[in-house]
Amino acid sequence: MKQTLKILVVDDNEVDRMAVRDALTKAGVQMELFEVSDGNDAFSALSTTAYDCVFFDYHLPDQHGLTFIQQLHSSKIKVPSVVLTAQGDEQIAVQLIKAGATDYLSKSKISPEMLVQVLRSAIRIYRAETQAALVNQQLRESHEQLLRKNQELERQQQQIQMQNFKLLEVSQLKSHFLATMSHELRTPMNAIIGFSQILFRSKFGQLSHQQADMVERILNNGKHLLMLVNEVLDFSKLEAGRLDLKAEIFDVSKVINLAVGEMRSLADAKNLSLLVQTDLQNTLVFNDPVRIKQILINLLSNAIKFTEHGEIWVEVKELSASQVTIVVRDTGIGIAPRDFKRIFEAFRQVDQTITRKYPGTGLGLAIIDSLVRMMGGKIFLESKLGIGSMFKIELPRQIRLFTEAADAPAIQLDGDEIYSSVKNPHHSSSQTR
Template identity: 50%
Template sequence: MSEEQFSILLVDDDEVDRMTVKRALNKAGLAVNLAEAEDGQNAIAKLKLKEHNLFEVLGTNIPTQTSKKNIRKFDIILLDYRLPDIDGLELIAEIKAINLDLPIIVLTGQGDEEIAVKIMKAGAVDYLSKAKIEPKNLAKAITSAIRVHRAEKAVQLANQRLRASNELLILKNQELERQQQQIKLQNIQLQESYNLKSEFLATMSHELRTPMNAIMGFSQLLLRQYKDPLSQQQQNLVERILNNSKNLLDMINEMLDFSKIEAGKLELKPQKFDLNYLIKLTVEELRSLALQKQLDLITDVKLQDPYLIQDSNFIKRTIINLLSNAIKFTESGTISIKAEVIEENQIIISVTDTGIGIAPEDCDKIFQAFRQADQSFTRQHSGTGLGLAITQSLVTMMGGKITLNSELGKGATFTVEIPRKYDV
């Protein structure tokens, strides 16, 4: 038999029947701590003696002097339903009333099986006839009842833990939903701020263009020297005003274009045009900037079929941005622009310079708005940091992509790949 020791409360008013049960337990080799009660009142008193189902061990094979080791919970109750002061149904009800969840085996006399079944319906787990109590059967009934009860308790505990986990999960889900609502609200607020910023940039850029054009116009008018010629010093000052005004107007235009792109108000207008002609025209517009720095500006266009159906303004702005950047960051050497067909419907335009180049860790940064490879206040080259961000947006809108190949100190090559025909 199992070496586990069970604590049993035997409730029976017949001393002979109690002795019979104790002998059967001894013969079965079942290790037990046995407490006895002669009636229902005594049984309830023993159960209440320790509210946590603790009792002072009494019975066969147990030392008369009790100790902490001899005190433990009851595992099972063996109950004779015919007691002098209470019947089995009432006793089971009282046991449940004091919140004791213990398995109960009913011991019946001859012909009491029908009543015993009623008691089992009231909460007992098994019944045995006193006339048929045998060590083997009694031990089997006790161990089975205890194991089934423990299994049920384990299931109940698992269910309680599951319910607790579910409740915790529900609370966490509620907290996540609350956080999601907060995030949605913050996103709405951020979007509103983003829209306000874009509107502000667009408004300010537009408002600044008017006085800037006036400054440039008056500067050009002074440089014509109709009646009163300017001195060389005055002419130099006016030229500086004009050049700085042009630079500032370029930055304002970049801000305006960027705000339109952010607001989704920049529309793409595909049309058929000659790319060869567009590239040559754009290069000639910027050639004077290259000549000022004594840079060679080379054009290499290899398009047998030069006609595209794209937004010519987008492509021109892309070429201007790439060439202007190349001129700005190149102090000596050559700048070249090349156009060729790589597939039947794919065109590439590349701009290569012999300038300062870009470090590998900065290659991704330069396409971000307001970012430049040199972010310090003492940087040599001015600008808004929007040119390449705008260029990438324009290329993307045309269904293309832009890539960079560069090495610090050895120049850079920007390559734009676009479809020959814009796919509406």
């Protein structure tokens, strides 16, 4: 052992103490050796000084070794301890080890080799036990911390749950309020639009150019406001799960052309070309024509709004006998990749400022996304800033309504099952400007 050890020998027999000292010296142990003759002096020494090991005789004059070990233990004095026993006291030494002693050695076996071996073993065992105790203490502290954290997490979870309940209640109240207000606003808005249209009729007198311009402004702004109100109403119904699809068999190309016709004046006002191409072997679908038209009008409205010059294309074609796709392309400002997901969120717009150039509720694409998913379809977006955007919607030719039975028969179109190939297809391919 290279380091200098502090060793305490406790024995009332000076010869036995000398034997320990000589054996350690002959073994070459670098040490500071201290000697006391009874347990009380040993306890006082151990209370004030840290020792690397203590050798003590089991038969002390003032107390026996078991009492000495118990006294150290109760006083929380920790030190490697070796019991020196007489011949035949091995059984007693085992009891001392159970009480807290580190090791024992018969006095008859004291030799430099044996003593240094016991010393090293005692120090090694003590350090291992100390390390194990430290690890156990750390584990207990970690366990207590985990328990406290779990309790805190449970408390936070309860708070979050309560907040979620409150938020859900607020959301339901908000949806109910939006639905109620939207419904109440539609009545006066329809009246404004209706009376504005009546004023244009000649039987009520010819309007001056200035009067006609003002009435037209009232009519256009009324229609725009009604569209915004309808968006809020549709969104509140979608959010509450109260919007149902009213499916029927219809000619999708006619609905597409009707929607494009309604939006053409807005495109013409910005000198934008609006092209339509329909390429369908079978133009009949089973879906909600009102919602299909709404989807296309919203897409065209966005395309026109965000396109300052160039063209807008609408393309309708078949992916297969059971699927159709509607594509709207524009040469507008484009969308950054980081905003691809955000623009489908309700009330979300790329420019959220109140001074933004392009107005709107931010509900159009959210409504489109919800309607497409209700129809069992998918929506895809491709866009580059400064070049333009492309929205592609893939829809089943025949949607399934939630009220349909699982074993309901397939809808028949022109005598053929909608999912089968058409023997005498009605082909429609046209391009208009």
